[in-house]
Amino acid sequence: MRKDPSRATGRPTLAEVARLAGVAQITASRALRDVPTVDPGLVSKVREAANVLGYVPNPAARTLASARSQSVVVLVPALSNQLYIETLEAIHSVLRPRGYEVLIGNFHYSREEEEELIRNYLAFQPCGILLTGFDRTEASLRLLEANKVPCVHMMELTQAEDVFCVGFSQEDAGAVVARHLLARGKRRLAYVAAQLDARVLQRGEGFKRALAEAGVLDPALEIMVPEASSVGLGGELFGRLLRQHPDVDGIFFCNDDLAHGAIFEAQRQGIAVPDRIAFVGFNDLPMSAHIVPRLTSIRTPREAVGKHAARLMVARLAGAEVPDRTVDLEFELVVRESS
Amino acid sequence: MRKDPSRATGRPTLAEVARLAGVAQITASRALRDVPTVDPGLVSKVREAANVLGYVPNPAARTLASARSQSVVVLVPALSNQLYIETLEAIHSVLRPRGYEVLIGNFHYSREEEEELIRNYLAFQPCGILLTGFDRTEASLRLLEANKVPCVHMMELTQAEDVFCVGFSQEDAGAVVARHLLARGKRRLAYVAAQLDARVLQRGEGFKRALAEAGVLDPALEIMVPEASSVGLGGELFGRLLRQHPDVDGIFFCNDDLAHGAIFEAQRQGIAVPDRIAFVGFNDLPMSAHIVPRLTSIRTPREAVGKHAARLMVARLAGAEVPDRTVDLEFELVVRESS
């Protein structure tokens, strides 16, 4: 059969499927890829032959021949963050059943690392890339541009033309939190943030803008540290803020982790939440609905972002007309006991 | 240059590197792969040419020509579980710098789904597979066997010959928890578990074995539900247990999530932890060191498991002699306020 059996993999090939189905190899190829110019009768014949042989296409050969893989690269700033896990899971759930492979790249909140990942992953000739946000190096942008890989941006929105993005307004979310705390009668409002990526900064901007509009912005009421966010850090930053500004009566944490830590610390110090100080988190992690007191938070559509971004990519790859290049999935303020 | 430029990808190829370096293509190939029979002078010449051109090898062509990719498949039962994220991250950190791609498969605690994933991923001709535990379908085992892909098993240990595994004794961990609670003077001890995978069952077995040895095992003191574990479920199961057995004075939760939920529920019900009931969790998630009261837990070496499993795989792929096929990374009981 094969000229040099030592090189072969042992698995059935398209040629064998074609032979069994009694058609040319290329016809079998087209039949299995749903190319519309193949007679339905032949398609089912080929399908059956493939089934009988247990044929699974060789992705390497496919990629080499067509210069385009069936892989979608997803670049996220962290895996440790529960947030991105849910998004990734959603992306998987859309792409895998449609035959796409998902390659995950974690760039650890580093633009340089992201650039390196892009460079390396482009060698896989991915059919699309899902990116987090818009903040990346010039070189990254050039690479993506030069390789003409379809991109979809997640988590942030933009007005720019020809950019596909799925997310929500981080700034508006910050503003909503500010107005909520103001409505609760709080006036000494602080923003506590860690892991200062673009989105964390946007939330803070929105929060402070709303405070300024209400005439209660005190720029001193802010702690922003670049280190990674964690429960322990939340307690620490809360303690620090309280020592510096004992009169603070409301805090917006850039994510729930920090808020959880602050709740524990408040409990230890015997500080009444929300009476003396109200807390609001961000992301609405599962724990927030159960912690004592239950945490008010912004519920972010992170699963929906993944699903929509993946669907948008699939639509583009299928050549479909995509009416909405910008998908605003919105967020929701979930008011609970902590405010 | 190329015969049919329309088919080309536009990126530099090995042939161009070889031309620039003034060697045959195959020599360039060998030089870049560190095949030892190439003159060091030529190696650096080729390396430089590759650098000048910005050459990145085409993985699809590589895989097709060698019938083996540089991808390692990792199959985990869940992504939602913090536990596996840390393991995955560790695996990534070892494999990616060495040029391996990591393909993640999530089988959602389903043996059938795992089998399907194995079938599909084998088409990628992975150079290795990292598996979670030992519980899988016959067909899965046969597929792995037939394709002769090196496997490393994570999270559990076995005495079987010729099986590479990295983990710790789940049973022993359960027993350690039991003895700890007994030493605290507790006698009405319960096991509360969800997501009943093999490891959760093993922990329970170890726990109950130790209780039986101490003569205090009450088989009624147990709640095991198959549904997914969550903070909310922990509170619920704790409430249920307390109604059925108001005299329970110590609970071992199969993971920290459940224990956190139970702590919140206890706080709401005004039940003193640990005085009336002591709690012990499993995994020692970051939050456990901060929750009020701080949670006693078993610290599992999940990051180390990933690192060691990946290193073991790398060593096998390099053809190195691996002295220890079984790596027991052990666990640690971290005693805190909740017991």
Next chain:
DNA sequence: CTTCGATAAGACAGCGCTATCTTAAGAGGA
């Protein structure tokens, strides 16, 4: 009845790399 265009099926070549076989060039011994 011929011509033409549309459509379906096939032939062919090549994607970019590596396994394998072959050749060339030294090293060493008789």
Next chain:
DNA sequence: TCCTCTTAAGATAGCGCTGTCTTATCGAAG
């Protein structure tokens, strides 16, 4: 000096697919 043996470099032939061009077939139009 000749011959063998080792070792490095090269030539060749695919790996398993798909893009592209060609050919066959058929109905409609002239």
